[in-house]
Amino acid sequence: MSETEKNIDNVKVMVIACARSVNLEGELSGLHGRNLSGVDNAYVVQVPCSGMIQPRMIESAFNSGADGVIAMGCQIGDCHFREGNKFCRERLLGVRPPMIKKTVPKNRLKGLWMSEVQVNDFKNRVENFKKEVVEELKLEVKKA
Amino acid sequence: MISVVLTKIVREGQKVLLRIEDILNKILGSEQNVLYYHGAIPNFFMWMLFLSGLLLFAYYTCTLEAAYQSVEYITQKIPFGDMIRGIHRYAADAMMLAVWLHALRVYLTDRYREYRIIAWYSGVALTVMMLIIGISGYILVWDERSYIIVKMMSEFLGALPFVGETLSHAFINDNVISNYTMSMSFFLHAGISLSLLVMLWIHYMRISRPLVNVTWAIGCLLAGIVLVVSALFPATSGPEANFTVEPTYFDIDWFYLWIFPVMKAVGYPLTWLIVLPALVVVTILPSLIKSKDHEAANVNANKCVGCKLCSVDCPYEAIYMAPRNDGSKFKEIAIVIDERCAECGLCVGACNFDAIELPFNLSPVVMDDIRMALEEGAEPVAA
Ligand code: SF4
């Protein structure tokens, strides 16, 4: 499938999420429980803390066919492990090593900082992010 | 059983807190969200207390004959003396209140046990120290309230089996209240205040980069509140202590002096029987919830290049760099101190060489999950 055919019905989004942020209990479906219920083509993989998200995990998501990647942790200021989400955010902003490779499409990479109780808000944002990704892909195709 | 109930309480409490947090974030923004400074706020009040205490100390005379008058002099004659006294009193109340809220928050957010156990124990100790500081502070004023406090306190201590006798003498020598009582109280008040700093150092042990300062805005707000309260409700003394009259009533500072009404109501032995077990329960609270299996992060010596990034990022000071002499071309290797590790994975996120891993959450597994989720996703999945 070439990039030009990407639209809201087929963009794929990978959310690498802190297990303590949005409570996804009962919100995940699919064979291995990695599909986000209610949002098509959105997948979730959880880690103990967003601070564990290595730049390589983000790269591998893009390499495996994700059109957009979200790194999600708790609200900034509140991290169970004190500084995980802060560090993750700084990596996304490119100010904390290890750095994310230049080849990673930064405009299709997003940080989300939400708490356990914000499930619905979270789903809306993923849905919106898909739209942003489609727009971004269109721009990228134009530029190319 | 007890473990299940406690876990449930913590979980529900956490949800309530998160909702409050959410609202505050929307109003104040996360930078100024007071909830995120729950540990720094008591600290702020402590410095207010040190400062106002130092100023009061300049004019205070620590003898039975002169103490009361010197406090009156400070309150009435020294410019802003009444303000400083008020600040010293209300910042103390505010500090105790802030400490309880801080404790409640760490409890409800489940941030008080396992790798945080030292912070919990030292926190309990800090609170007890604050109580002693508060009670001895009320003796220094030497009004009728001080007199009752000394009397009841020495009787209360005396009610303890075995050590009671000795302890009550710590306050009153040979059953007479003398200047010794005053200097002892002053020693407890100022001495333990200074030891708070030592205990705080223990409180912060194993915490990298503790958040100890509030923002300017929050600081001004908190100081403002204390100032307004001290202006509206000036701190005053009762009548001077007088050994011939037995006072019957005094104002109670519920943050520090709550134990006296309890003693009055149930008697000394029963008060001990309430206070001591309560203290024990609070202290062992962290052990009442079963911990899950613990497997600390571990370092792959073949891959570690000694870049230090993991040890910088570890939020619990669980990683140190050690020189290596195993023939590797790298000078240092990261070492994890197992019992400090929280299994948070921050070190994994910081390592660019796949050299450090959480046994229960291997990063290659996470990467596989990511790949498989995206590949499987191509097929239709049943909801
Ligand atoms: S998982 Fe790593 S960063 Fe977290 S406490 Fe353990 S050693 Fe430190």
Ligand code: SF4
């Ligand atoms: S970040 Fe990785 S390579 Fe660097 S010191 Fe730690 S374990 Fe070693």
